[in-house]
Amino acid sequence: MTDRYAVIGNPIAHSKSPAIHAAFAHQTEQDMDYGRILGDPDDFAGDVRAFVAAGGRGLNVTVPFKERAWELLDDLSDRARAARAVNTLMVSDGGILHGDNTDGIGLIRDLAENQGFSFPGRSVLLVGAGGAARGVLVPLLETGVAALTIANRTADKAHALADAMRAMGPVSGCGLNQLWDQRFDLIINATSSGLHGASPSLPSHCLAERGWVYDMYYADTPTPFCRWGQERGARRVLDGLGMLVEQAAESFLLWRGLRPDTVPVIKALREGQL
Numbered sequence: 001m002t003d004r005y006a007v008i009g010n011p012i013a014h015s016k017s018p019a020i021h022a023a024f025a026h027q028t029e030q031d032m033d034y035g036r037i038l039g040d041p042d043d044f045a046g047d048v049r050a051f052v053a054a055g056g057r058g059l060n061v062t063v064p065f066k067e068r069a070w071e072l073l074d075d076l077s078d079r080a081r082a083a084r085a086v087n088t089l090m091v092s093d094g095g096i097l098h099g100d101n102t103d104g105i106g107l108i109r110d111l112a113e114n115q116g117f118s119f120p121g122r123s124v125l126l127v128g129a130g131g132a133a134r135g136v137l138v139p140l141l142e143t144g145v146a147a148l149t150i151a152n153r154t155a156d157k158a159h160a161l162a163d164a165m166r167a168m169g170p171v172s173g174c175g176l177n178q179l180w181d182q183r184f185d186l187i188i189n190a191t192s193s194g195l196h197g198a199s200p201s202l203p204s205h206c207l208a209e210r211g212w213v214y215d216m217y218y219a220d221t222p223t224p225f226c227r228w229g230q231e232r233g234a235r236r237v238l239d240g241l242g243m244l245v246e247q248a249a250e251s252f253l254l255w256r257g258l259r260p261d262t263v264p265v266i267k268a269l270r271e272g273q274l
């Protein structure tokens with residue numbers, strides 16, 4: 001019988017995850033089906049229960065449900081527990097739900113391995129304090145960055161997140177309007193502003209000369225945050241398509257025990273063939 005998987009989020013129509021997993025399944029000859037679920041903001045748990053009752057084997061969880069998925073599950077990987085956010089859910093044979101988080105490894109692989117960014121000693125600004133930001137914090141600190149600043153529209157959330165991670169490395173939190181005179185080698189947008197056609201408001205000075213700009217959001221045309229980076233002369237401006245494929249490959253590995261080749265899938269997406 002074909003195994004069923006899906007991505008759940010709200011909104012969800014734009015998601016490229018079904019095309020990515022179909023490409024992975026084809027490449028590795030797996031008999032699986034991967035769909036989209038528009039999650040009910042008032043009944044995420046009910047949507048998950050219905051999927052599992054219908055025989056579903058695994059879910060990817062996206063905006064705005066990552067933190068709610070973390071609260072829902074009993075069995076969590078160390079990286080999901082640390083992140084307090086789940087992006088990958090596995091259903092074992094006994095119907096037990098396991099939660100993991102592959103966002104961090106996806107971001108680091110895309111930046112370090114696919115794009116050649118060297119993290120050790122760099123100053124990094126992470127904009128946003130929601131599920132995506134939580135997922136990448138610990139892996140970012142583990143790369144050996146010199147300083148990691150979390151800036152969020154709601155400053156309290158950035159402070160709380162930095163306080164919770166203080167033991168893991170050199171991290172601090174502030175409001176978006178409190179970035180006085182710092183300059184960063186890499187600025188990562190982990191806000192959902194792109195979904196609403198906007199970029200978070202950052203002062204121009206915070207991008208270091210030859211600094212990199214990375215938007216976790218992705219779109220067929222340059223995202224508002226990528227445009228922000230281009231207008232400020234960033235050395236490299238990248239959207240989150242590579243991260244999307246890398247985090248999906250890690251989810252696929254958890255579900256199917258096989259690591260797909262991400263390079264042809266990223267290329268096909270960039271060229272509009274998927």
Ligand code: NDP
Pocket residue numbers: 062063064065066103106127128129130131132133152153154157189190191192193194195198199200201216217218240241243244245247
């Ligand atoms: P959440 O809903 O959990 O968090 C949203 C965050 O965005 C909060 O920090 C919120 O700030 C902030 N925010 C929203 N609108 C604005 C705005 N106009 N200006 C400034 N800040 C804003 O979402 P997620 O963390 O799950 O997802 C965030 C983004 O990351 C999404 O665009 C998602 O598509 C992307 N993503 C991409 C991945 C990839 O593989 N490429 C993987 C995971 C996520 P506040 O606290 O003040 O409300």
